[in-house]
Amino acid sequence: xxxxxGADYIKGVKSRQPEVxxxxxxxxxxxxxxxxxxxxxxxAKLYDMQHDPEYxxxxxxxxxxxxxxxxxxxLIPRDGEDLQARRRVFEVWAEATFGLMGRxxxxxxxxxxxxxxxxxxxxxYGGDRYGDNIINYYRYVRDNDLFLTHAIVNPQxxxxxxxxxxxxxxxxxxxVRETEDGLIVRGSKMLATLAPITDEVIIYSYPSFxxxxxxxxxxxxxxxxxxxxxIYCREETxxxxxxxxxxxxxxxxxxxxxxxVFDDVLVPWDRVFINQNVEAGNLxxxxxxxxxxxxxQSAVRGLAKISFVTDVTCSIADSIGVDGFLNVQNQLSELxxxxxxxxxxxxxxxxxxxxxxxxxxxxxxxxxxxxxGLLPNMxxxxxxxxxxxxxxxxxxxxxxxxxxxxxxxEDMNKYYSGRAGVPSEKRVRLFKLAWDLCGEAFGQxxxxxxxxxxxxPVRKMGMFYNVHKRNHPSYPRVERALEESLLMSDxxxxxAKELSx
Ligand SMILES: Cc1cc2nc3c(=O)[nH]c(=O)nc-3n(C[C@H](O)[C@H](O)[C@H](O)COP(=O)(O)OP(=O)(O)OC[C@H]3O[C@@H](n4cnc5c(N)ncnc54)[C@H](O)[C@@H]3O)c2cc1C
Numbered sequence: 001x002x003x004x005x006g007a008d009y010i011k012g013v014k015s016r017q018p019e020v021x022x023x024x025x026x027x028x029x030x031x032x033x034x035x036x037x038x039x040x041x042x043x044a045k046l047y048d049m050q051h052d053p054e055y056x057x058x059x060x061x062x063x064x065x066x067x068x069x070x071x072x073x074x075l076i077p078r079d080g081e082d083l084q085a086r087r088r089v090f091e092v093w094a095e096a097t098f099g100l101m102g103r104x105x106x107x108x109x110x111x112x113x114x115x116x117x118x119x120x121x122x123x124x125y126g127g128d129r130y131g132d133n134i135i136n137y138y139r140y141v142r143d144n145d146l147f148l149t150h151a152i153v154n155p156q157x158x159x160x161x162x163x164x165x166x167x168x169x170x171x172x173x174x175x176v177r178e179t180e181d182g183l184i185v186r187g188s189k190m191l192a193t194l195a196p197i198t199d200e201v202i203i204y205s206y207p208s209f210x211x212x213x214x215x216x217x218x219x220x221x222x223x224x225x226x227x228x229x230x231i232y233c234r235e236e237t238x239x240x241x242x243x244x245x246x247x248x249x250x251x252x253x254x255x256x257x258x259x260x261v262f263d264d265v266l267v268p269w270d271r272v273f274i275n276q277n278v279e280a281g282n283l284x285x286x287x288x289x290x291x292x293x294x295x296x297q298s299a300v301r302g303l304a305k306i307s308f309v310t311d312v313t314c315s316i317a318d319s320i321g322v323d324g325f326l327n328v329q330n331q332l333s334e335l336x337x338x339x340x341x342x343x344x345x346x347x348x349x350x351x352x353x354x355x356x357x358x359x360x361x362x363x364x365x366x367x368x369x370x371x372x373g374l375l376p377n378m379x380x381x382x383x384x385x386x387x388x389x390x391x392x393x394x395x396x397x398x399x400x401x402x403x404x405x406x407x408x409x410e411d412m413n414k415y416y417s418g419r420a421g422v423p424s425e426k427r428v429r430l431f432k433l434a435w436d437l438c439g440e441a442f443g444q445x446x447x448x449x450x451x452x453x454x455x456x457p458v459r460k461m462g463m464f465y466n467v468h469k470r471n472h473p474s475y476p477r478v479e480r481a482l483e484e485s486l487l488m489s490d491x492x493x494x495x496a497k498e499l500s501x
Contacts (some may be wrong), residue, residue, distance in 0.1 A: 002068040004145040006044025018225040020196045022233040030196050034240025040197050048091050059089040072108035074142040076117050077361040083350045090300035100253040100307025103193040107297050108148035113287035115361045125280035134273050149198040151189035151260045152205050163216040174215040182268040188261045195231045195258040207282035217281030219274035220267045228265040231258045237442040245400030248433045250442035295368040302375050303342045310335040321419035330419045333383045338378045345371050357476050369464050376457040379450035386438045397431045
């Protein structure tokens with residue numbers, strides 16, 4: 001197998017029967033369920049782009065190992081050019097979805113590529129068996145062009161206690177026992193975005209394990225329809241029945257989030273990567289590129305999203321003739337400058353790459369983590385500006401059905417127009433697009449995603465400062481400023497004179 005088409009991907013979805021629960025009902029046919037059909041089709045379009053002559057050379061390459069064409073997310077970056085080639089797939093897929101789908105297949109395929117590049121880590125903590133497992137799994141996913149979800153956070157039971165201290169022994173996912181065939185795992189993990197429409201799930205964790213948490217410190221991968229694996233979806237933000245006229249974004253890009261529950265599930269030995277090892281569970285992030293490489297994808301995707309919101313806000317302001325007012329111009333400039341800041345940081349991260357002992361090119365973490373620190377504030381602020389400039393217009397939008405009812409369509413065309421040259425239908429559709437971003441539950445989830453998609457921003461900022469302090473144990477500039485001003489001071493000159501007497 002080589003790169004898949006959209007039809008190949010859909011065939012895979014149709015061939016599986018994962019245990020998906022939504023609103024108290026078991027979803028027996030994921031593809032034909034109205035909540036999932038359109039997101040599956042949007043994903044299929046991404047796979048089709050791999051075969052489109054316009055994009056193929058930009059987002060895929062010939063694999064050195066197999067001679068077959070594979071997605072650039074599987075490229076082990078060796079230099080800056082590779083990082084840029086990889087960025088193209090992030091960019092092209094993010095643009096296709098306006099940056100509104102965060103967990104497109106490139107995200108986890110980059111994580112897995114980085115795991116496989118650092119197979120030494122799995123060998124060191126578990127022996128060659130685990131190192132071979134990660135390499136073989138990477139090859140399997142790459143060569144079959146698979147789509148993964150992941151669940152790396154324990155459920156929010158009691159955050160003041162570690163995994164082994166929780167009231168219920170297996171509320172957090174852990175190992176029940178080892179068998180000849182593999183591990184038996186039980187418990188839950190969150191928040192597996194897009195799980196119902198993926199091929200496989202990979203489990204690993206943020207570094208959070210304490211001594212005593214051994215049985216919870218695991219990493220493995222399974223097919224998404226493995227018996228005993230339950231996918232509990234949140235309530236949908238769209239029911240799949242609303243029109244694309246009225247909800248141009250929400251009706252297309254719903255990224256379902258889910259809690260995964262493992263009911264004594266067998267993980268075959270060849271799918272185990274870390275087995276009950278607290279040190280390995282905690283060091284996976286800092287010692288491999290598992291944090292850094294997907295941050296590159298997230299940054300490029302985040303840039304597409306904030307650029308889109310900026311374009312929508314500028315269009316709204318222009319459509320009703322308010323973009324000549326100074327206050328509005330200030331708000332729009334704030335958005336545009338935010339976009340330019342993120343763009344510059346992405347480019348800096350790529351240019352200032354380093355090469356690890358394994359020969360893996362790592363983008364500079366400082367600009368990427370800076371983006372991670374900025375976006376959780378910048379994105380909600382962008383939405384606030386969109387709400388402020390859209391004002392009452394966001395609430396006065398009729399529906400597509402009003403425009404086609406001859407009894408009232410004349411009024412629709414008369415009273416909803418914008419500035420000269422912006423007809424009613426165009427203005428209303430534009431405001432409805434904006435409402436999906438800033439009013440609908442769909443839009444609220446997009447805000448929450450930007451805050452939390454890669455961990456708690458509060459602790460991330462804390463870590464950022466700690467790393468900064470480690471790398472900058474002293475501040476020579478400050479010392480020089482103190483030294484120079486001291487030497488120039490009257491006090492110093494006087495005491496120097498006294499001493500020389
Ligand atoms: C839309 C969306 C999609 C997501 N998709 C995925 C996905 O695909 N896969 C996946 O694995 N995860 C996903 N996540 C989950 C994400 O990784 C977590 O939300 C994130 O790590 C934060 O963890 P939490 O939600 O459990 O918050 P908590 O860690 O429970 O934090 C709750 C609050 O308490 C504070 N707090 C908690 N503990 C501490 C502490 N020790 N010190 C100081 N403050 C603390 C936090 O600052 C925060 O304000 C997604 C999240 C969202 C919102």
